[in-house]
Amino acid sequence: DAKTTQPPSMDCAEGRAANLPCNHSTISGNEYVYWYRQIHSQGPQYIIHGLKNNETNEMASLIITEDRKSSTLILPHATLRDTAVYYCIVRVATETSGSRLTFGEGTQLTVNP
């Protein structure tokens, strides 16, 4: 699975959009970009994933650049409960690839009141 690079920490004001970047310059054509977050002492929570098109769900939006070498997770209106470590993961996703998620250091997002 491709390696990802994320800033170690970011701050965001409550109610503002939080934009979390991820660099995955060695991504292959069949690798998806996944985002998870982990609130202190809980299990990671799946947020969103995508291949090359931008994706949106009830939690967030995922913007992937045209060359797929980087992506941005957008939390449109951050709340204090969004304070967590956010992980960007790149992996092949096929029926036989299994579930080996490789977590990096992630980005500690702190939402301030």
Next chain:
Amino acid sequence: KAGVTQTPRYLIKTRGQQVTLSCSPISGHRSVSWYQQTPGQGLQFLFEYFSETQRNKGNFPGRFSGRQFSNSRSEMNVSTLELGDSALYLCASSLDGAKRGYTFGSGTRLTVV
């Protein structure tokens, strides 16, 4: 629907003992994965089971083992416990371990003394 259930939530064991942790996946999910999380090493993949077969294995010693039952429930066992095995052990389940995201449990906090 019920989430991924891990038992017990907390456990204290003595060096040299063995321990068995349990994971009940979301109903209908056939893929169950296990992860170890420590402050020093972060989240690391242990192994994945799919339809009672180990499909993927991380880089852990043979003291770490697991199995999956016909109802998809999974157990992991650690024998001859070492102080370094103290960690949060997380279980994740998915329908097929492929494109879809994984749902994590809250984990079992193991302390080896």
